[in-house]
Amino acid sequence: MIEKGADGREYVGPVNAAQVPRWAGLGTFARLPRLDEVGSADVVVAGMPWDTGVSYRPGARFGSNHVRESSRLLRPFNPAQNVSPFKNTQVADAGDIIGNPFDIEEALAAMQAGASELTRNGTKMVTIGGDHTVALPNLRAMHELHGPVALLHFDAHLDTWDTYFGAEYTHGTPFRRAFEEGLIDTDALCHVGTRGPLYGTEDLDDDARFGFGIVSSADIYRLGVDAVVDLLRRRVGDRPLYVSLDIDVLDPAHAPGTGTPEAGGATSREILEIIRGLRGLNLVGAEVVEVAPAYDHAELTGIAAAHIVYEFLSLLALGKNPPADGPAYGEAKHTYGQ
Ligand code: MN
Ligand code: MN
Secondary structure (H helix, E strand, O other): EEEEEEOOOOOOOOOOOOOOOOOOOOOOHOOOHHHHHHHHOOEEEEEEEOOOOOOOOOOOHHHHHHHOOOOOOEEEEEEEEEEEOOOOOOOOEEEOOHHHOOOOOOOOOHHHHHEEEEEEHOEEEEEEEEOOHHHHHHHHHHHHHHEEEEEEEEOOOOOOOOEEEEOOOOOOHHHHHHOOOOOOEEEEEEEEOOOOOOOHHHHHHHHHHHOOOEEHHHHHHHHHHHHHHHHHHHHOOOOEEEEEEEEHOOOOOOOOOOOOOOOOOOOOOHHHHHHOOOOOOOOEEEEEOOOOHOOOOHHHHHHHHHHHHHHHHHHHHOOOOOOOOOOOOOOOOOOOOO
16 A cells, blocks of 8 residues: 655555455565565564574464564554554565574674564564564674663563573573674663572673663552653663663463563553653664464464554654644553653
8 A cells, every 4th residue: 555655755654454455465564564564664563483582382483473473464554553564664574694503603794694684774664573582693793883772671571681502692692792793882781671580699790780770560569660661761872772672571361472481570561551651752773582482372472562663663753853742542642752
């Protein structure tokens, strides 16, 4: 479906659902055009279907296409952010970035090259994993463009462990490696939704040493979404911001289809609202990882992930100077930054 944007440019949006029902046709994210159909794009969605870094249940390699399949019902207007993310922004599905499933270091290099290739000309990217190891090549690519980036890391886990069975590159270690490589801005790091048992208090000591703050899963419940948003916005400021979201930040009731589930997580409503609260920050990219469809039920996890990606695309469409209008419905307008 082609629509003229406010700038007079024509934008190719999702397939028209009044002509082709949502369940029909080959699956791209939100039924958007493929990148090769539009030539270039302002924003791309790309799969990173690689899970050689998992430590418990495998299967996130099937996550990218599962989220695409679960995104078929997304509609073109987002009332929660009062934006049509595909109308004034050319968004396309860039297909999958491939990494060797049998050689982790080679895969990391190939995935970094793939991420760099897609973002080199100023295109913003949201990736769908894959396990959380893919954060490292993504952050390396972001660092090439922006220097050290602010990082909001939504996850049940810290993912700043050192090694597992002697391996440096696993889905439990990407943010320690990112710290060691100088990829992240140590004044602007925060975990969100952390919970569950650790190996010991030294896990927390190491993590704090790298500069991370923690908004735990219990904090989200106790402080509430608006207070959490305020904390995160103050931590990030106007720095280039990368958001890494492990779907296990959601409670297993909301996202059973993942590799290392922990009880006591956030609801999808809370996480979607926190993401919406990042409106107007300098978001340079995002990823959603750890969707493992073999453990999903009724597409719960896939749908949650698809909606999270949609909110990231909405933030990218709004950019750094969004209109003051918050949600298009209700009395409770957002007032972030006012
Ligand atoms: Mn996790
Ligand atoms: Mn993780």
